Structure formats: structure tokens, C-alpha cells
Amino acid sequence: xxxxxxxxxxxxxxxxxxxxxxxxxxxxxxxxxxxxxxxxxxxxxxxxxxxxxxxxxxxxxxxxxxxxxxxxxxxxxxxxxxxxxxxxxxxxxxxxxxxxxxxxxxxxxxxxxxxxxxxxxxxxxxxxxxxxxxxxxxxxxxxxxxxxxxxxxxxxxxxxxxxxxxxxxx
Amino acid sequence: xxxxxxxxxxxxxxxxxxxxxxxxxxxxxxxxxxxxxxxxxxxxxxxxxxxxxxxxxxxxxxxxxxxxxxxxxxxxxxxxxxxxxxxxxxxxxxxxxxxxxxxxxxxxxxxxxxxxxxxxxxxxxxxxxxxxxxxxxxxxxxxxxxxxxxxxxxxxxxxxxxxxxxxxxxxxxxxxxxxxxxxxxxxxxxxxxxxxxxxxxxxxxxxxxxxxxxxxxxxxxxxxxxxxxxxxxxxxxxxxxxxxxxxxxxxxxxxxxxxxxxxxxxxxxxxxxxxxxxxxxxxxxxxxxxxxxxxxxxxxxxxxxxxxxxxxxxxxxxxxxxxxxxxxxxxxxxxxxxxxxxxxxxxxxxxxxxxxxxxxxxxxxxxxxxxxxxxxxxxxxxxxxxxxxxxxxxxxxxxxxxxxxxxxxxxxxxxxxxxxxxxxxxxxxxxxxxxxxxxxxxxxxxxxxxxxxxxxxxxxxxxxxxxxxxxxxxxxxxxxxxxxxxxxxxxxxxxxxxxxxxxxxxxxxxxxxxxxxxxxxxxxxxxxxxxxxxxxxxxxxxxxxxxx
Ligand SMILES: Cc1cc2nc3c(=O)[nH]c(=O)nc-3n(C[C@H](O)[C@H](O)[C@H](O)COP(=O)(O)OP(=O)(O)OC[C@H]3O[C@@H](n4cnc5c(N)ncnc54)[C@H](O)[C@@H]3O)c2cc1C
Ligand code: SF4
Numbered sequence: 001x002x003x004x005x006x007x008x009x010x011x012x013x014x015x016x017x018x019x020x021x022x023x024x025x026x027x028x029x030x031x032x033x034x035x036x037x038x039x040x041x042x043x044x045x046x047x048x049x050x051x052x053x054x055x056x057x058x059x060x061x062x063x064x065x066x067x068x069x070x071x072x073x074x075x076x077x078x079x080x081x082x083x084x085x086x087x088x089x090x091x092x093x094x095x096x097x098x099x100x101x102x103x104x105x106x107x108x109x110x111x112x113x114x115x116x117x118x119x120x121x122x123x124x125x126x127x128x129x130x131x132x133x134x135x136x137x138x139x140x141x142x143x144x145x146x147x148x149x150x151x152x153x154x155x156x157x158x159x160x161x162x163x164x165x166x167x168x169x170x
Numbered sequence: 171x172x173x174x175x176x177x178x179x180x181x182x183x184x185x186x187x188x189x190x191x192x193x194x195x196x197x198x199x200x201x202x203x204x205x206x207x208x209x210x211x212x213x214x215x216x217x218x219x220x221x222x223x224x225x226x227x228x229x230x231x232x233x234x235x236x237x238x239x240x241x242x243x244x245x246x247x248x249x250x251x252x253x254x255x256x257x258x259x260x261x262x263x264x265x266x267x268x269x270x271x272x273x274x275x276x277x278x279x280x281x282x283x284x285x286x287x288x289x290x291x292x293x294x295x296x297x298x299x300x301x302x303x304x305x306x307x308x309x310x311x312x313x314x315x316x317x318x319x320x321x322x323x324x325x326x327x328x329x330x331x332x333x334x335x336x337x338x339x340x341x342x343x344x345x346x347x348x349x350x351x352x353x354x355x356x357x358x359x360x361x362x363x364x365x366x367x368x369x370x371x372x373x374x375x376x377x378x379x380x381x382x383x384x385x386x387x388x389x390x391x392x393x394x395x396x397x398x399x400x401x402x403x404x405x406x407x408x409x410x411x412x413x414x415x416x417x418x419x420x421x422x423x424x425x426x427x428x429x430x431x432x433x434x435x436x437x438x439x440x441x442x443x444x445x446x447x448x449x450x451x452x453x454x455x456x457x458x459x460x461x462x463x464x465x466x467x468x469x470x471x472x473x474x475x476x477x478x479x480x481x482x483x484x485x486x487x488x489x490x491x492x493x494x495x496x497x498x499x500x501x502x503x504x505x506x507x508x509x510x511x512x513x514x515x516x517x518x519x520x521x522x523x524x525x526x527x528x529x530x531x532x533x534x535x536x537x538x539x540x541x542x543x544x545x546x547x548x549x550x551x552x553x554x555x556x557x558x559x560x561x562x563x564x565x566x567x568x569x570x571x572x573x574x575x576x577x578x579x580x581x582x583x584x585x586x587x588x589x590x591x592x593x594x595x596x597x598x599x600x601x602x603x604x605x606x607x608x609x610x611x612x613x614x615x616x617x618x619x620x621x622x623x624x625x626x627x628x629x630x631x632x633x634x635x636x637x638x639x640x641x642x643x644x645x646x647x648x649x650x651x652x653x654x655x656x657x658x659x660x661x662x663x664x665x666x667x668x669x670x671x672x673x674x675x676x677x678x679x680x681x682x683x684x685x686x687x688x689x690x691x692x693x694x695x696x697x698x699x700x701x702x703x704x705x706x707x708x709x710x711x712x713x714x715x716x717x718x
Contacts, residue, residue, distance in 0.1 A: 049557040105552065114550045118238050134547045138232060141543040141560065150561045154508045156541035157235050159382030159393060162371075162510030163345040168355065 039081050042097040044136050046104045049149065058139070076131040083124040084132065087111050182438045184446040185214040185412050189716055191434050191448035192216070193419045193463070196274020197698055198685040198705050199454035200402035201320060205709035207409035211716055215403065215411060216436050216446060218418035218455070219270030220246075222277065222400075227392040234389050235541050237548035241266040244389050245277055250593040251418075254458075257602040260650065264601065267651040268456055272415060273400035275456065276698065280388040281370040281396045282513055282533060283323050283699040285314045287333040289522060290529065290693035297527045299608065300577050300691040304662045304671040307333060313703035318368075321397040321702065322376040325368030331518035339368065341375045347536045348505035349568050350515035356626035357517070362619065367516040367533060368699075370397035383510030385537055396511075417444075420594060421467040422451065424678065428471040431681045437594055450680045450712055454705070457487070457654035457687040461584045462599040464658070477658070477675035477683075480665050484585055486578035487601070488656040488692040491528075491609035493635025495617055496538050496569040497624035503565050509536045513571070517623075520615060521694050528575035528612030529694020532620055538569030568629055570620045573653070574612035575694045576605060584657050612694070653697050658687035673708040682708055 037056050044054035081096075084107075088096040091110055092103045099107065108114055111125065118129035140146040142157035154160035190206055192199045195217040207213045222230075222245070233239040241263075242248045248265040256262040269275045288307035293300040315337055318325070325339035326332070343366035346354065354364040371387070372395045374380035381395035391398070407413055417436040423445070425432045433445040453460045461484040465475040475483050517532040540548075545560050587600035613635065621631050661667025664676035669688050675681045684705040686697045693700075 047552050047556070049554050108552055114552060118236075118547070134236060137546045138235065138543045141546040142235070142541070147542060149557060150542065150564050151503060152505070152508050152542065152565065154383055154385075154510070155543065156385035156507045156537065157231060157543050159384050162373075162381040162383040162395075163347075164383070164505075164508045164510070165345055165348045165351065166505060168348075168351050 036077065036081050038097040039084060039095075040132070040136070042099075042104060043084070043132065044140070046101055046108065047133065047136055048140050048146075051149075052140070052145070054140075059136075073131070076127060079124070080128040080132045083128050084113075087113070087125070180415070182414050182417055182442075182444070184444050185212070185414075188212040188214045188412070188446075188448045190214070190450045190452060190712065191446050192452045192454055192684075193434055194218075194274065194454035194456060194459070194685075195272045195399065195403050195413065195415075196269075196454065196456055196685075197276050197399040197402075198456070198701050199274070199452065200399035200406065201317065201702050202452060202454065202684055202705040202709045202712075203411050204320075204402045204406040204409065205706055206712060207406045207411040209713055211713070213406060213411040214446060214448065215406070215413045216417050216419050216434060217270075217272055217413060217415045218251075218459075219272070219416065221272040221413070221415050224394065227390055227394075230390045231384060231386045231392045234386050235544050235547075237540070237544050241389060245269040245271065253590060253592045253598045255587040255590055255598055255600040257600055259604055262601055262603070262651045263649055264458065264651060267654075268458055272403050272413065273398045276398040277400070278389045279396075279398075279698065280512055280533075280696075282516075282531075282696045283318070283321070283325075283368045283370045284518070284531060284695040285333050285335075285368075285703075286310075286693045286695050286700050287521065287529075290691060290695070293527075293691050299527065301661075303690040304660055304667075309671075310700070310703050310707065311336075313706045314699065316706050317699055317702040320402070320706075321370045322372055323368050323370050323699075324373055326366040329365035329518075330363050331365065331521060341373050344369055344371065344373070344511060344514040347509040347514050347534075349536060350534055352504070352568065352627050353515060353517075353534050353623055356623045359626055360622055362517060362623065363519050364515055364517055364534070367513055367531075369511060369514065371395055371511050372397075381510055385507050385510055385512060385541070387512045418594065419455070419463060420596060422453070422463065422476055422681070423467070424469065424471070424476065428469075428677075429679050431476075431678055449716065450682065452682045452684055452708070452712070454684040457657055457685055458584065458599055458601070460683060460685055460687050461487075461657040462586065465586050466596055472677075477668050477677045477681060479677050480667060482580075482659065482666060483668055484583050484657050485580050486656040486659050486690075487582045487584050487603055487654070488576050488578055488689065489603060489650050490653040490692060490694070490696075491574040491576050491605055491613045492572040492650070493613055493617060494569060494571055494633060495620040495624065495631060495635070496567055496633040497627070497629035498632045499566045499568060499627065499629040501566075502628070504568050506539055506565060506567055507537050507541060512537045517570075517619070520619060523615075526608070526611040526615055528577075528608050528615075529573075529692075530575070530612050530616045531573040531694050531696065532616055533571045533573065535569050535571050538567040539564070568624055568627065569633075570623075572613060572616040572620065572635075573694055573696060574609050574616055576609040576692050578656050578659070578691055579606060582656075653686065653692070655686040655689040655692045655697055658683045658685075659690050660688045661690065672711040673704060674711070682712065684708055 117126045119126040147155035189211040242265040291303040294302045324341035326343040357364040379393040382393045431451045467476040515534040520530040582603040586597040658668040
């Protein structure tokens, strides 16, 4: 299942936020930005269930449609990707996005990614957990597509409207 | 997290000769300020906290959903500014219970807005407990209607267990959630009436975003559909009021004869001290901070604190008792967290019982378990294994959050802890409160009726207050502190109370108190609609006084 831009964009627009228009995306505009997008997609690919195919559109909207502290978030993102690549190089001898899915999984499993603390102002790895992994998980598990996999199309954190309530017979 | 204003460049000098100075920009200060400003009075609001950037609410919501972030982080609570002492036997996480900033704790609240009932104003006469208020339900009734209209309440016009009302709610009741329906069906079998709770959530009728179903109303509504008092602060400003933020008031000064307050002394972020003069002052700093401010305002003439000639300042402090009951419905989807607002249904049938007499409001919650994203982030797994775990943990719970009545007791107090100071060098508030048998009886009754409802549906109760307390942040409600009331209570007799029935202090001719602190008894209804109604009533008195 391909994750659509809609999954990400609805959350932002419904909150009264005009999204990525005018905001330099990760892909396209600058050549050097192409790599971060690949890193994020390759990270989402192992974080999300195997049936799910994360697209640059989904990630761009979520990560770059962020409405506050955009500049500082961008810095965290850049720093986080650097840390991730460093861990990947130490563990598997290459930049994160160049590794196979199995290799990427083992980078996560053999380091403090996921298992270690997740802090907005903690260690390098703690910040990767907070700004990259948790953001990607939030994006997915509070999107309709993520919710749908477990039977909830309007998960908390997603503005899918109010009052959804099937009848008892259902 | 970012706020609107630059701390260094904003003008925080006093306003020239205002009619009214209001201390605190929560519900108790906001509605009153707007009511006065729109009638042409010159109002200045002094607020200790910042004005939060509305755009930051999505990120604040993410803090709420993040398993490693604490509730106090959502609205930047805590630190030296918010130091306090808890001398109670039970934990009281005060910095998860009071928000400082434009909108006050209503930024954080659940927006459940029932009225008090006629009996709440006469518990001594009717049941021989507590004390009667100096006003009756009939006195406050028009102000309830006005408050509901102002903030926008979606409520049940024809539900059975409600205090008398003349007019319909401004919005239709919220629709029943799936779990409300399950509870209603079980209620039919048990003769328990399940009805909709009055909720201050916009269904599109009011001129602000309508509810979009984030399901995070408590502790932050990203869309602004949930009423919060910043709305009336904005409206007051549109009517000409001035709001100074990050200016905690340090003390109130009085004139040589001790009959009038002359100035509110506040500090700016850079430590500069200013004096705000005004004709009338309203202390609306919340029920934790208002008694503290009056105690800090001691003088040679009033060595025990301002407005304290009765000696009752800080006494008869109350909270609501309550708890959580959570059930698991094996093999059945309960559609939790799909509906939106965290509460929509409730049970009021046991509010007016003969035994126990303590008021009871059972709120049926639509989010009795952590959000899907929270479970996902909190796990160590990835990929399909993560999905399996999330799936396993999601979707079979039911639950209720309970509000029960605590009696006012002289020895439940807010005092100053002289041994500890805040960032401005002022002694911090010291809260000392214990429950008492009365509230325990009401809670026990509520827990047992809640358990019966869950079991009738076919569920197993997996958590009920204080019994199997799991280590889960999202059910920390049992620690209380949500509904502070009393401490500056209302009464006719100046030797037994702090304010009169107009909320004016007995001791000072131009000082009013607005907030839960003036409550004489606590009822079983969430307090804020009553706080708002009383503040609108006080505004009318102040208006009359300023006119004459
Ligand atoms: C998690 C939670 C959920 C809740 N849910 C509900 C609910 O569903 N229904 C309900 O009825 N109630 C609810 N409440 C209670 C509700 O939030 C309070 O009753 C209400 O906010 C009280 O209004 P207030 O204006 O008196 O005080 P507050 O809202 O606390 O506002 C006081 C303001 O005064 C300011 N202040 C304090 N000291 C000073 C000073 N020295 N100088 C200047 N300013 C100062 C503070 O910064 C603050 O902004 C809830 C509370 C919590 C914590
Ligand atoms: S469910 Fe509605 S009221 Fe609650 S947070 Fe979402 S938009 Fe706001």
C-alpha cells in the first residue's frame, strides 16, 4: 500500500495550517537535499509494516510541513541524518540509505535507536530517536492508513472529523 | 516551545488610570474582563504566563502523545517559577494541574461543563453537611445561561438528571460515541440513565474551528474547537482591554486606611518592578495562587494577609475526589479513540441520591487507553512486529472518569511555605489536603455502579481506582488536584468568609475574587461553568459600582 500525500496533508490542513507551499522541499530544489529524503524513506521503510510503501510525498509533507520552528527542525533533521549515517557506517560500513533492508534493521537493532532514550535535547542518538524515528512513527500511526491497519481510521492525533460512531449491530 | 511575544521588546509598563485591573487570564478573569470591557470600562489584565502561539498547538499535541514526555511539558509548566510544596498525604502533581498563560488552565481542560444543582447551594439545610452558600441556584441561573452562550456548550436539552433550565443549550448535544451506546444499552438493563454530558466543544455553530476529532482535548486542542479562555481574552482586547503577559503580580498594596487596594505590584521578565493602579481590582489567579497572593500581600495593618480578617483565607480548600474505572472487552472492538472528544456521555443519576449524599458525575471516556501513536513510539519494535504489538494493545477498552464531592474542611489548607521560594524570591504555596470519608463514600458508590455497567456489557474491570494501579501516565487522574476550590470562600458573615455574595472581599472596598476559591461547597459537577457564571455575576456588580 502506497502512503499518499493525503495521509499526511489532511492532518496539517485541517488544523488550519497552509502546508508545504512555498516551503523548500527535500526533493528537487537543491541537489544536496536529495540524500536526506532517501535516508528518511529508507528509515520509514523499515519502521513501517512491510505492506507499506513510504513515499517521498508523504514524508516531505510531514517532515517539512511542520509548522513551527521549521528552521530549527531542519537543523535537527540534518544533524540526525548525520548521526544515523555514522551509526550505519560503524555497524554496516555504508550510509544508511545505501544498505539493504536487513542491514538497516540490524543498524536499528544493534544500537540505541528505538531501545535508547528519546529526548529533544539529549545525546545525538536520543535526538535521532526523538526527531526522526518518533516523528516518522507519529506520522504513520496517526494517519488514516496507519490507523486502518488496526481498524481505526481516525486515530488520536489525526483530525478526521468528530462523532464517528458505528451502530451497535456493526 | 515558542510563544507569540518577544520577551524583551514587549511594552510591559502599567496602563494609565484603568477602571479595572484583573490578575489572571484564565476563565475566571477572561469572561469577567470581556463583560466589563464591552460595556466601556477600561480593563487591564496582568497575566503571569506567556501568550502561547496558536500555531504551536500541533507540536504540543505531539508532546501529549509522546510516551516519554510529561504532562507538565505540554504547556511549559514547572521549574523555579512554579515551585510548590505538597504537605498532603497523597501525591499532588500541581504542575500538571495549572497552566500559566493567556487562557489559564482551560488550555488544558477537558471542557466538561455541567451546572451545579439547586441542592449544591444548600447542603447544610438539606443534608446537614458543609455550609449553605449565600446565593441560591436561582440567583446564579441566568448567569449559567449566559456563560453557556458565551463559550458555546453542546448539551442535552431533554436529558433526565439535570438542574432546571429555561432555555436550550446553544448547541445540540454531541452524538453518542460507540462506547456511549454500549453503556446506554447496559444502563437500560440496570436502570441507569446514560445521557450526554454538556461539553464546550464547537460543532460548527460558533465562529471558530469546529471539532476535527484529534481526540486530545485534554490536554490540548490543536484546532481550537474546544473552548479555552484565550478566546475571551482576545475578545476583551477587541473591546479595548490591555493584556500584559509574563508579569506575575507579587503583591497587592493598600492605602493608609486599609480600605482599598491601591496597586498591583508586578515584575517583568527582566526583573523590573511596576505598580499597576486601578479603581477596582479582581484577583483571578486560580484557586492555588489567589490565596497565596493575598497571603504574600500582608502588611502592618493586615499581618495575616490581605482580606483575611476572618482568619479563613486559605482554609476550607477542596478538590474533587474521583477515579478511573477501566474495563476490557475480550474479543470486541470498542472503537476507542475514533470518535474525537475525550468525553461525550455521562451518568448523573447518582448526583442527588439520599445516600451517599455526595454529588457524583460519572464521565464516560472515549479514550480509555493510550493513543496508537503513543503505543507505537513507546515500543522498541519496528516493522511488522511493531504493527502486531500495536494491534494487540489497541481497541478493547472501556472506561469512566469519576468526579465526586469532597466536603469543605477547615484543616484542608493553602498556606505559604516560608522555607522555599520561587524564581522571584517569594515563598511558595503549600497545599495540605486530605479526602475524608464523605468523598470516599461517594467514590465507592460511583466505582461500584461503573463496575456494574462494564460487567453488564460483558467486560472485565482491569483497573479501578487505587486497586491495581498500573504504571501508566495516562491514568494519573487518581492523584487529583484537577478541580481546586475553596480557600477564599463566599459568605454573608465577614467573620467566617473572605468574599460576599458579589465576590467582593469583606475587608477591602475595591477588591474582588473570581474563581473556584469562592466556592462554599464543591458539588459533584466539574467547577468551571460555575466559576464562569459567578465571574459574569461579579462583572455585573462591578459595572453597577463603577457607574455610580
Ligand atoms: C487536566 C485538567 C482537566 C480539567 N478539565 C475540566 C473540565 O472538563 N471541566 C471543568 O469544569 N474543569 C476542568 N478543569 C478545571 C479547570 O481547568 C479550572 O477550573 C479553571 O481553569 C479555573 O479557572 P481560573 O481562571 O480560576 O484559574 P486558571 O485557569 O488556573 O487561571 C489562572 C491564571 O492566573 C494566572 N496567575 C496565577 N498567579 C498569578 C499572579 N501572581 N499574577 C498574575 N497572574 C497569575 C495563571 O498564570 C493563570 O493563567 C480541569 C483542570 C485540569 C488540570
Ligand atoms: S476532538 Fe475536537 S475538541 Fe478535542 S482536541 Fe480534537 S478538535 Fe479539539
